[in-house]
Amino acid sequence: VSADWQKYFPDNASPFYSLPSFLVRAGNPKHIKDWNDLVRDDVQVIFPNPKTSGNARYTYLAATAYAKEAFKGDDAKVKEFITKLFNNVPIFDTGGRAATTTFVQREIGDVLITFESETRGIRKEYGDDKFEQVTPSVSLLAEFPVAIVDKVADEHGTRDLAKTYLDFLYTPEGQDILAQNGTRVRDAAVEAKYKAQFPDVRLLTVEDVFGGWDKVQKEHFAAGGLLDQTYGSR
Structure with a gap:
């Protein structure tokens, strides 16, 4: 794709x-409401290994962002918070x-973050009656960008078709379909139509x-970075 691919479509081509959110068991027996509940001694948390999963990297960064605010930028307390969170994960898939x-079928853990x-x-x-979705007070924006792969589109003569499809995603009809399938939209x-489905x-x-992201990669995800320092040898 071209270097300025994000300029081809609105909203950073997304x-x-x-956003990272919580799924708890019916009735929310552990009364999990926000990120601080995830470091309690009586809570087991399920999310994938942030070393191998992009989904989990968003979870790690969202939890870190929460901790940065909660502890007013105190790096030592932020690291302690994230270490406690990792310690509450019994299995890193x-x-x-x-x-x-692990969470749904093996019934391990009190909350799944995804x-x-x-x-x-x-x-x-798996059934609305078995689980409840909990939206934390603060989370991290996770965008899902789209782009036309220039070389492929030009080789196959599909540029116009590809652009028509991606343009459709921004139309009211396309946005409605996306919202019906659980994603937040720009329109x-x-x-407003689906406001009840998406809590503030x-x-x-x-x-x-x-x-x-470049700074995140260097400071958090590079070898010996902040992720390694809190994740340890798991």
Whole structure:
């Protein structure tokens, strides 16, 4: 794709978005409401290994962003918070699907952290009466960008078709379909239509909290970075 691919479509070429959210068992027996509940001694948390899962990296960053605010930027307390969170995870699966299986089918853990859109799919597949979705007070914006792969589109003569499809995702009809399938959308009218489905949440961004993805990669995900320091030898 071209270097300025995000400029080809509105909203950073992301017609829909989601956020790390919580899925708890029916009745929310552990009364889990926010990130601080996840570090309690009586709570077991399920999410994938942030070393192998992009989904889990958003979870890690969202929890870190929460801790940065809660502890007013005290790095030592932030690291302690994240270490406690990791210590409450009994199994680190390699990906989101395996983590869902651990929580839903193996019935391990009190709360699953995954994208909000995924929690809706899980409830639809396994039963609304078995699980509840909990939206934390603050989370991290997770965008799902789209792009035309120039080389492929030009080789196959599908550029116009690809653009027509991606443009459709921004139309009211396309946005409505996306919202029906559990993702938050950009269109204000469609957003209002499904307001009851998407609780209010204060969304932070990687750019605002961490200075962008390049900086995150160097400071958190590189060998010996902050993730390694809190994740340890698990």
